[in-house]
Amino acid sequence: MAIRILTLVAWLPLIAPLTLSANDDRYQIGAGDxxxxxxxxxxxxxxxxxxxxxxxxxxxxxxxxxxxxxxxxxxxxxxxxxxxxxxxxxxxxxxxxxxYRPIYIKGAVKDAGRHEFLFDLNVEQAIAISGGLTDRASKDSWLILREGKEIKARGDTMVMPGDVISIGESVF
Missing domain, CATH: 3.30.1950.10 (wza like domain)
Structure with missing residues (x-):
């Protein structure tokens, strides 16, 4: 049993979502901070x-x-x-x-644009901050542009400073 717990603890940093705290050494200062x-x-x-x-x-x-x-x-x-x-x-x-540098939310949300970054913010909460989804918003076509890379996002995907969240539209 002890070996299983140690194995889980060893893998935890790899499977846990990336979140920041105020004094996190992983945070890299960026333009706009x-x-x-x-x-x-x-x-x-x-x-x-x-x-x-x-x-x-x-x-x-x-x-x-x-x-x-x-x-x-x-x-x-x-x-x-x-x-x-x-x-x-x-x-x-x-x-x-x-x-922290702001986040940006674009696409099928009611208040697209620049928004303040908050700790422990996920995509679903960022959508709420931007006024919620429009009637035509897709429920699963969400992307984050982070440091030049596109990441497929879900509601529980953590948001980082400088992220650009793109909410697609449903095809009817």
């Missing part, structure tokens, strides 16, 4: 910025810093290393995502 950066005991180095399409943010003393495709922890570590190189003795940097 708003972040705050603080350096302990250095208020003049505190920054709030929206990540540009280029992936850059401007940081005091260091200039333009690439934030795109880095976890908040990785970006904090890189800033600490850069500040340690001649600027501060023992920098302690914290990077926090203040707002």
């Amino acid at each position: 708003s972040i705050s950066i603080s350096v302990f005991n250095e208020p003049e180095l505190s920054v709030r910025a929206q990540v540009a399409q280029s992936g850059l943010i401007r940081f005091p003393l260091l200039g333009d810093i690439r934030a795109l495709d880095k976890s908040p922890r990785k970006l904090a570590e890189e800033l600490e290393a850069a500040l340690l190189d001649g600027y501060l003795v023992n920098p302690a940097v914290t990077v926090t995502i203040e707002t």
Whole structure:
């Protein structure tokens, strides 16, 4: 019995749906995210910025810093290393995502367009946020465009920041 439980635990990360929490190292900063950066005991180095399409943010003393495709922890570590190189003795940097890039819902929904990303949001809830399905909406022709890849979606498919959800129409 113990071996079966261990086997299940080993497979769980592979079969569990991908969800994010506020401090998840798997989350990669993307264009459109708003972040705050603080350096302990250095208020003049505190920054709030929206990540540009280029992936850059401007940081005091260091200039333009690439934030795109880095976890908040990785970006904090890189800033600490850069500040340690001649600027501060023992920098302690914290990077926090203040707002995540939006999701987009298009197709056969009542309020298509840009919507705020929320944690633990699935496709069915995103459809509800967009006013629900129209009368002509398909019940199973749902797709998510995520990082350039199309994913067939169901109601319980988890939504990630930046996703574009497409709801098709039924053919009568």
